[in-house]
Amino acid sequence: MPAAPMKRGSNAALTREIPNLRGVVLGVALASSEPVLNDNLVVATLLCDDDHKVLSDEHMVFFNQLTEPDLSVTQLAAAAGGDVEQVEVDLDDVPAAVHRIVVVAYLNEGMGHRRTLGQLRDARIRVLNLADGAELVRSENLAPALTGETGLVLGELYRHEGGWKFKVVGQGYPNGVVGIAADHGIGL
Template sequence: MGTLVAGANAALTGENPGLTSVLVGLGWDVIPSRGPASELVPLTLLCGADGRVLSDAHLVFFNQIASPEASVTFQGDDDTEQIDVDLSRVPDAVSKIVFAVYADPEMRGPGTFAAVRSAYIRVARPDGRELVRFDLPAANRDTITAMMFGELYRHRTDWKFRALGQGYTTGLRGLAADFGFDL
């Protein structure tokens, strides 16, 4: 399927019959500095048809590494972060799974994506063979404190991937407000 641009989507299960699980890899480089560096934290949100997280239990991150039914789990580290998604176990109430990253202000002070380079999200088969990739465009990210990299979403009976690259200047608070979860 290849490399996507922001806003583009790709059919995953429609073009790959029998595909029941995928590996989602997130990656980035941070330019080293002598001052405090941003601590980037991946966050996966399982959302209903209204675009809101089903419950706080449907947030997958470092303190909660699996969704309640274990359809979404943080796993390997061949990329900066890897998330396994068992599409066959995702509850019917989930219409999309959003993959975001935020700069944790509690780790090293308020951080941004200013020093982040080569950020990407990729979707691969469980064996690692890449199906689709989105390299986030280089941009001025001096005020960006959270970013949605991409999402898996249901389209009729199939699963698709959409490249997003949408930044937030309001960090985790902005994600919480948009997706309806508690901090």
């Protein structure tokens, strides 16, 4: 049964609600009626410290780097359930230095082709229980609020009082991956 949609800025205390939760799958659904736009969408997962800065270049999970050094966060080869990308997170194995796991989407070459995320009809993120596939969290459709952005922070899994919470973010970037990189300490 799908979870009730959560609005931007809302969060859910995952491990407080489900104390035996050991792993999750972060699923991203992005859809446009324009195939060129769909083909140029990139989903990436950033493993960040408490200051929202990526630990290193090896702590970014995306199509060119499907896992990080500790193998606790892995982009799955095939997504299911309507998601275009899915990332598996083994909560017990996430390195102690990682405080936030941030899921972003951006247009590869979006600015040069005059395409924007405002052309999306659907942009959502959800959290599934790795053990049984049950949907724990689903964001509202973030697409209607997008206009000229070429980058988007969909949501973040973060440590809180010894457990894990999830927050729907929905922050757009008019300068795409460059803006996301600047905010998260990534050198391009």
